[in-house]
Amino acid sequence: MNWDDETTTPTAADARLVAPAADGEDSAVEAALRPKSLDEFVGQERVRQQLDLVLRAARQRGATADHVLLSGAPGLGKTTLSMIIASEMNAPIRITSGPAIQHAGDLAAILSSLQEGEVLFLDEIHRMSRPAEEMLYMAMEDFRVDVIVGKGPGATAIPLELPPFTLVGATTRAGLLPPPLRDRFGFTAHMEFYEPAELERVVHRSAQLLDVVIDADGAAEIAGRSRGTPRIANRLLRRVRDYAQVEADGRIGRKVAAAALQVYEVDTRGLDRLDRAVLQALLKLFGGGPVGLSTLAVAVGEERETVEEVAEPFLVREGLLARTPRGRVATPAAWAHLGLTPPQQAQGASGQQGLFGT
Numbered sequence: 001m002n003w004d005d006e007t008t009t010p011t012a013a014d015a016r017l018v019a020p021a022a023d024g025e026d027s028a029v030e031a032a033l034r035p036k037s038l039d040e041f042v043g044q045e046r047v048r049q050q051l052d053l054v055l056r057a058a059r060q061r062g063a064t065a066d067h068v069l070l071s072g073a074p075g076l077g078k079t080t081l082s083m084i085i086a087s088e089m090n091a092p093i094r095i096t097s098g099p100a101i102q103h104a105g106d107l108a109a110i111l112s113s114l115q116e117g118e119v120l121f122l123d124e125i126h127r128m129s130r131p132a133e134e135m136l137y138m139a140m141e142d143f144r145v146d147v148i149v150g151k152g153p154g155a156t157a158i159p160l161e162l163p164p165f166t167l168v169g170a171t172t173r174a175g176l177l178p179p180p181l182r183d184r185f186g187f188t189a190h191m192e193f194y195e196p197a198e199l200e201r202v203v204h205r206s207a208q209l210l211d212v213v214i215d216a217d218g219a220a221e222i223a224g225r226s227r228g229t230p231r232i233a234n235r236l237l238r239r240v241r242d243y244a245q246v247e248a249d250g251r252i253g254r255k256v257a258a259a260a261l262q263v264y265e266v267d268t269r270g271l272d273r274l275d276r277a278v279l280q281a282l283l284k285l286f287g288g289g290p291v292g293l294s295t296l297a298v299a300v301g302e303e304r305e306t307v308e309e310v311a312e313p314f315l316v317r318e319g320l321l322a323r324t325p326r327g328r329v330a331t332p333a334a335w336a337h338l339g340l341t342p343p344q345q346a347q348g349a350s351g352q353q354g355l356f357g358t
């Protein structure tokens with residue numbers, strides 16, 4: 001789904017089992033599945049180690065922790081980490097988001113009501129308004145804001161002292177942050193996609209919390225289809241649990257997990273129906289490309305934007321599809337994944353065959 005989009009209108013893509021953004025059910029169960037301490041937080045070793053140092057040092061000094069920026073794709077644990085930072089610092093947390101702060105005054109109201117040492121979690125920080133952003137610069141650096149009273153030539157700025165606080169900003173788009181804002185964070189954590197072994201640990205941990213019996217093979221089967229994302233791993237686990245309860249004895253092993261995820265059309269690499277439709281069209285109709293995006297979209301009966309923003313990013317990340325100036329091209333891995341044989345390359349021809357409209 002378009003998690004970085006300005007709109008929040010639900011689309012067909014939102015209903016995908018492998019969508020990275022949270023759906024209604026996720027929001028309801030995520031609170032229960034969230035690790036509560038750095039020790040419980042699975043994977044992201046580098047980030048954990050660095051954050052542990054930052055927080056322990058601040059605790060030893062009896063100081064408020066430096067501002068922290070968390071950047072990474074949806075569902076990798078940014079909100080979770082922000083709550084862990086507060087609990088490790090034994091501090092209260094206030095949660096808001098960029099889109100919720102329309103005016104600088106909204107931000108001034110929040111900042112002026114913070115307690116000393118409080119964690120302010122600003123989700124989607126890249127979507128804050130410009131005036132609020134400028135107010136934030138000063139608040140982060142000097143723990144001070146200028147509140148403007150009055151309008152026009154008579155307007156005056158009244159400086160307001162703030163207690164020291166820790167800003168934790170989260171963004172899926174670190175590149176969209178203006179450099180002055182980025183520079184004011186003492187520590188930036190880049191969250192990467194998780195390794196399958198890490199996701200297996202996430203699945204085991206969640207299964208325990210949900211009171212589900214799962215063996216190592218069952219967890220591996222779910223982890224391998226979770227696209228490197230804990231949120232998706234937890235969602236697949238819940239769907240597999242349903243299947244295990246209705247179609248088996250409730251316990252999850254490899255066979256049950258694989259059969260369940262086949263029902264939900266999530267394949268061994270985490271591709272769903274849409275992803276496979278795109279690959280299949282590219283391979284079967286266009287010989288592996290290059291083919292233009294619009295042509296490809298028509299062939300799968302989807303909007304251009306859906307193919308480009310919903311299906312392609314994961315296919316590209318997985319090394320199954322490449323975007324080239326001449327159009328979309330399937331990689332050898334795509335042929336292998338769908339169990340198809342690439343057409344013989346003509347002698348001397350250097351990938352010139354298979355040119356279709358753009």
Ligand SMILES: Nc1ncnc2c1ncn2[C@@H]1O[C@H](COP(=O)(O)OP(=O)(O)OP(=O)(O)O)[C@@H](O)[C@H]1O
Pocket residue numbers: 020021022029030031033034035040041042043044073074075076077078079080081172202230231234
């Ligand atoms: N390292 C982890 N260990 C265990 N569970 C995790 C981990 N990271 C994330 N999760 C689980 O994944 C779910 C989603 O995490 P979270 O809400 O923190 O993601 P996010 O990065 O804030 O996503 P978004 O960008 O959509 O806000 C949580 O319910 C949490 O249980």
Ligand SMILES: [Mg+2]
Pocket residue numbers: 078079080123
């Ligand atoms: Mg979040």
